[in-house]
Amino acid sequence: MAKRQKPDIEFKCEKCGSPQPKNDEKSDNNFDVFDCNQTCECGGKFCMYIDGYKIG
Ligand SMILES: [Zn+2]
Numbered sequence: 121m122a123k124r125q126k127p128d129i130e131f132k133c134e135k136c137g138s139p140q141p142k143n144d145e146k147s148d149n150n151f152d153v154f155d156c157n158q159t160c161e162c163g164g165k166f167c168m169y170i171d172g173y174k175i176g
Contacts, residue, residue: 128171129170130168131154131166131167132167132169133164133165133166134165134166134167134174135162135163135164136160136162138160138162140154140158142154143155143158
């Protein structure tokens with residue numbers, strides 16, 4: 121079984137699962153910046169998921 125080098129990190133709403141838009145002002149081509157205080161339009165909080173598991 122092949123191991124992946126990089127963990128799959130996503131930022132998603134914990135309620136509806138929609139992906140968090142990155143912060144365009146702070147992001148550049150190499151690094152996506154997500155505002156941890158941002159909330160989804162459904163009212164849910166965005167959380168970090170690594171390989172599908174919710175962190176924090
Ligand atoms: Zn949502």
